Amino acid sequence: MSNDPGLYDYIPYNRRPRITWPNGAKIAVWVAPNIEFYEFTPPPNPQRTPWARPLPDVLAYSHRDYGNRVGWWRMMEAMDDAGFRGSVSLNVALCDHHPEIIEACAKRDWEFFSHGIYNTRYTYGMSPDQERAIIEDSIETIRKWTGQKLSGWLAPALSNNTWTMDLLAEYGVDYTCDLFHDDQPMPVNVKSGRLISMPYSLEMNDVIVYNTNLYSPRHYGEAIKRQFDQLREEGETSGTVMCIPLHPYLVGQPHRIDPFAEALRYIAQHDDVWLATGREIAEHFYAHSYDPMVKAIEAVRA
Amino acid sequence: MPLADDYLKYPARRHGMDHDRYQWSHLFDRKKVVWPNGARIALWVMPALQWFPIDMTGKPFRAPGGLTMPFPDYRHYTNRDYGNRVGIYRILKVLRDRGLPASIAVNGIIAERYPLLLKDLVEAGHEIVGHGLDMEHVHHSGLSDAAEEDLVSRTLALLRDASGQAVTGWLSPGRAQSHATPDILSRNGVTYACDWANDDLPYEMKTSGNPIFAMPHAFETDDRTVMMDFHHSEDSWAQQVKDRFDVLYRETDRYGGRVMSIPLHAWVSGVPYRVGYLREVLDYILGHEGVWTATGADILMAFRAQA
Numbered sequence: 096m097s098n099d100p101g102l103y104d105y106i107p108y109n110r111r112p113r114i115t116w117p118n119g120a121k122i123a124v125w126v127a128p129n130i131e132f133y134e135f136t137p138p139p140n141p142q143r144t145p146w147a148r149p150l151p152d153v154l155a156y157s158h159r160d161y162g163n164r165v166g167w168w169r170m171m172e173a174m175d176d177a178g179f180r181g182s183v184s185l186n187v188a189l190c191d192h193h194p195e196i197i198e199a200c201a202k203r204d205w206e207f208f209s210h211g212i213y214n215t216r217y218t219y220g221m222s223p224d225q226e227r228a229i230i231e232d233s234i235e236t237i238r239k240w241t242g243q244k245l246s247g248w249l250a251p252a253l254s255n256n257t258w259t260m261d262l263l264a265e266y267g268v269d270y271t272c273d274l275f276h277d278d279q280p281m282p283v284n285v286k287s288g289r290l291i292s293m294p295y296s297l298e299m300n301d302v303i304v305y306n307t308n309l310y311s312p313r314h315y316g317e318a319i320k321r322q323f324d325q326l327r328e329e330g331e332t333s334g335t336v337m338c339i340p341l342h343p344y345l346v347g348q349p350h351r352i353d354p355f356a357e358a359l360r361y362i363a364q365h366d367d368v369w370l371a372t373g374r375e376i377a378e379h380f381y382a383h384s385y386d387p388m389v390k391a392i393e394a395v396r397a
Numbered sequence: 398m399p400l401a402d403d404y405l406k407y408p409a410r411r412h413g414m415d416h417d418r419y420q421w422s423h424l425f426d427r428k429k430v431v432w433p434n435g436a437r438i439a440l441w442v443m444p445a446l447q448w449f450p451i452d453m454t455g456k457p458f459r460a461p462g463g464l465t466m467p468f469p470d471y472r473h474y475t476n477r478d479y480g481n482r483v484g485i486y487r488i489l490k491v492l493r494d495r496g497l498p499a500s501i502a503v504n505g506i507i508a509e510r511y512p513l514l515l516k517d518l519v520e521a522g523h524e525i526v527g528h529g530l531d532m533e534h535v536h537h538s539g540l541s542d543a544a545e546e547d548l549v550s551r552t553l554a555l556l557r558d559a560s561g562q563a564v565t566g567w568l569s570p571g572r573a574q575s576h577a578t579p580d581i582l583s584r585n586g587v588t589y590a591c592d593w594a595n596d597d598l599p600y601e602m603k604t605s606g607n608p609i610f611a612m613p614h615a616f617e618t619d620d621r622t623v624m625m626d627f628h629h630s631e632d633s634w635a636q637q638v639k640d641r642f643d644v645l646y647r648e649t650d651r652y653g654g655r656v657m658s659i660p661l662h663a664w665v666s667g668v669p670y671r672v673g674y675l676r677e678v679l680d681y682i683l684g685h686e687g688v689w690t691a692t693g694a695d696i697l698m699a700f701r702a703q704a
Contacts, residue, residue, distance in 0.1 A: 135416045138404055148458050149537050154572040157593035158616060160414075164595050165424040169644075191410045193421060212407065222399035229405070309627045312637060349597070349648075350618050350641035 102260060102274060102283050103292065104392050112387040114279055114334035116379065120369035121330025123376045124323065124362055127272070127295065128170060128341045129184040129210060129249075130200070132192055133159040137215035143254070145215040159214075159344050163193055166347020171199065173352055177359035182206040182373040184249045184272070184340070186214050187236040194240065201241050206372040208272075209233035211251020218254045223262060230266050246374040247293065249273060264288035270377040278326060278335050280380045282389050291380060293336070293373055298322070300340040305351075316354030323362050330367075336376060418579065419602045419611070429653025430598060432699055436689035437649035438642070439696045440682055443591075443614065444488050444661040445502040445568065448510065449477045449532040457539055460532045460571035461621060462662070477532075477664045481511055484667020489521055491676055495683060500693040502528035502568040502591075505552030508559035515559040524692035526566035527552050527587065538575040545575055549585050566693045568592065568614070580605040589697050597645065597655060599700045610700070612656075612693055615641065619660040624671070635674040639681050646685060656696060657682065 116123050135156055137145045146152035174181060183200055185207050190197050200207070211218070211229060218226055234245045248263050249272040263271060264285035271283060272295035283290040297303050299322060304310045310318065319339060326335040346355050362368060371379075409415035432439050451474045453464045462477055464470040485501075492499055501523045508515050518525060529536065530552045536545055556564045565588040569578065572592040582590055583604035590602075591614035599610045616622065618641050623634040638659065645655040659678070666675050682688055691699075 132415075134409070135414075140400070140404070148573060149539060151538065151574065151576055153574045153578075153592055154594055154616070157595035160593075160595035164422065165597055168423065168425045188407060188410045192413060192415070194412070195423065212405075216404065220400045221404075225399055225402075225405060305627075309629070311627075311629050311633045312640065313633075348617055348641070349644035350637040352644055353640060 100257075103276065103281055104284070104396055106281075106388075106392045106395050110391070110395065111279070111333060112384065112391050113332070114380070114384045116334045116369045118369070119367065120334070121367045122323070122327045122335045122337055123369045123371045124179075124337045124339070125371050125373055125376060126174060126179045126181050126339045126341065126359075127184050127249075127373065128167070128181045128343060130167065130189055130196060130343065131159065131162065131186045131210065131214040132189045134213050134215040137213065140217045140219055142219035143217050143252070162342060162344030162347060163189070163196060166343035166345070167196055169347040169349070169352045170341060170343045171203075173356035173359060175203070176356065177363040179359055179363065179370055180205050180372055182208060182247065184208060184210040185237070186210050186212060186251065187233050188212050190236050190240040197240055206246070206374050207237050207241050207243055208247030208249070208373060209237065209245055210249045214252050217252055218250060218256055218259065221256065223256075223258050226256060226259065226262055227266075230262060230268075234266065246270065246377060247272060249295065260290055261286040264290040269381070270373060272338075272340075272373070278329075278337075279333070280336060280376065280384070282385065282392065289381070289385070291377060291385065293338070293377060295338045295340055299338060301342050301345045305345050312351040313354045315351070316358045319355070319358035320361050323358075327365065327368065417603060419600060422600070424597055425652055427598070427653075428703075430655075430700060431703060432654040432689045434689065435687065437654060437687035438646055438682075438685075439654065439656045439689050439691045439699070440497075441656055441658045441691055441693060441696055442492065442497060442499040442661065442679070443502060443526070443568075443658060443693070444485060444499060444663050444666070445528055446481055446485060446504060446507055446514070446663055447477060447528070447532050447570075448481065448504050448507055449474060453533045455533075457537055458535060458571070458573070460535050460573070461626070462664070463532060480662060480664030480667050481507060481514060484665075485514070485663035487667045487669070487672045488661065488663060488675065489517070491672060491679065492523075493521065495679060497679065497690050498522060498524070498692050498695075500524040500526045500566060502526040502566075503556060504528050504531045504570070505555040506531045508555040512559060515556075519560045519562070524566065524694050525556050525560045525562050525564050526568055526591075526693060527556055527564055528568050529570040532570050535571050535573045536569050536575050536578050537573060538577075540575055542577050542581065545577060546581050546584070549581050549587075553585055553587075565589065566591070566612070572614075572616075579609055583607050583609050589693055591693070599656070599697060601704070610697055612697065613658055614660055615658045619662075620665045620671075621662045624665060631671045631674045635678050638678045642682050649687075
């Protein structure tokens with residue numbers, strides 16, 4: 096086993112071909128709400144216990160359920176008001192449980208990509224064929240409920256295997272959100288086909304911000320604005336990507352929504368920002384920057 | 398060896414929830430709730446009185462605030478018990494000065510240990526809510542139904558005897574339940590429980606007997622969660638509670654009445670340097686038109702009358 100994941104090659108920030116975005120935008124900003132379903136009594140997985148307490152963990156379960164009963168609507172209103180479409184990181188079983196939510200997102204022309212079947216079903220311990228089955232289920236479920244092609248992937252609860260990226264490329268998935276090594280899209284080394292990493296950001300993720308970094312709601316709003324200011328400035332040199340990954344059960348709480356909504360308005364008031372979806376960013380990158388970036392990486396390697 | 402193929406089977410993948418306790422519904426799509434006198438917000442203050450036994454095992458899991466040091470953990474035992482001796486009296490004064498009713502969640506054993514405290518709560522006119530026997534006895538599915546039923550009925554008997562009240566509200570220690578808890582609560586005359594954190598309004602929960610109602614009990618602006626778990630300052634706690642209120646208040650324009658719950662712990666908010674922030678938060682809220690100050694039982698009665 097190698098001590099390097101082998102997924103990408105080193106290319107430093109200052110030695111890359113220039114990335115451009117539509118209409119001369121300096122920065123592409125995408126918002127990725129994780130619309131998730133956590134099961135009440137999920138089956139055990141040998142490597143990860145879904146809930147901290149013995150089943151049923153009604154507090155943790157109901158906290159997540161808040162997102163689907165309440166929080167998603169507040170989050171969506173904040174995004175509508177600022178003019179953001181979402182790219183939904185979707186536990187695809189949610190289409191069956193709460194099609195009403197899917198319909199509201201689809202009506203707004205949001206993108207849907209896969210975050211596995213349930214957030215309580217991990218890929219740890221799966222064989223490649225079992226993992227193929229969840230990719231096929233995702234492709235089919237998203238097509239059936241939304242008519243969309245599956246373009247992106249965020250592993251369920253970020254559970255990966257060493258072959259996962261190869262499988263995604265094999266099924267024609269365009270981008271993965273599981274790699275956090277960059278502020279620009281980057282080619283991912285896969286056995287066949289092509290795959291890119293889409294900047295998704297742990298640091299901007301509300302779960303990490305609120306529950307790991309223990310930031311207050313207002314601190315989160317400030318962090319979003321500063322992250323944007325810096326990446327926009329750097330976008331003068333070469334286009335950057337900023338992602339705001341969300342969880343409606345967290346950001347959709349009444350004491351958190353306003354500072355978040357204000358940060359979105361702040362971003363949207365700039366005229367050199369591209370408010371995009373993950374798929375749109377990936378398509379633009381493949382069309383204009385993928386080949387030059389691969390060449391530049393080869394040059395560095397040589 | 399790969400996972401069993403059952404791991405890729407999803408027997409509860411269907412419309413609505415993956416269990417039968419309640420129906421899925423969307424807060425912003427429901428009939429508008431109207432509170433008495435056209436109030437926008439039901440303000441519901443709920444301090445908890447908790448006793449953590451010195452021989453606490455913390456098994457199968459420790460309720461938040463539970464003892465963590467080697468036996469005898471005097472520091473945490475006494476710090477928590479401070480709430481029952483001193484902290485609650487500070488909070489009671491804040492409530493009295495503002496003429497505010499409250500629901501007070503009380504571990505059943507406190508009625509036996511500190512009858513004077515119960516007497517004071519009742520004389521002040523507050524609603525007593527069952528809060529389990531004590532903070533060691535968490536409810537979980539490793540308990541037999543009979544053992545859990547015993548915990549619930551003992552707790553309620555202690556509190557009902559000491560208070561002379563019906564005691565129809567419930568908050569489990571650590572907000573933890575077994576699969577059977579709602580059924581057991583219903584059988585024992587409980588009409589509402591505050592454990593589930595998935596809504597901003599009451600909703601009906603199915604049981605083997607009469608339905609009970611899940612009451613919205615703010616999880617993440619709870620004083621202990623914000624100041625002890627998140628380590629935010631008391632100033633930030635006050636800001637977050639006010640921000641929560643502002644959003645709920647604003648929503649009443651379009652979506653009908655809301656519940657603003659303020660869960661407190663006597664051993665957290667009753668500390669001298671923190672209690673001023675409780676005064677600040679309450680005065681801020683009470684400075685608005687259309688705030689109905691109520692107990693959990695009042696809120697449930699008004700809610701059920703229009704359901």
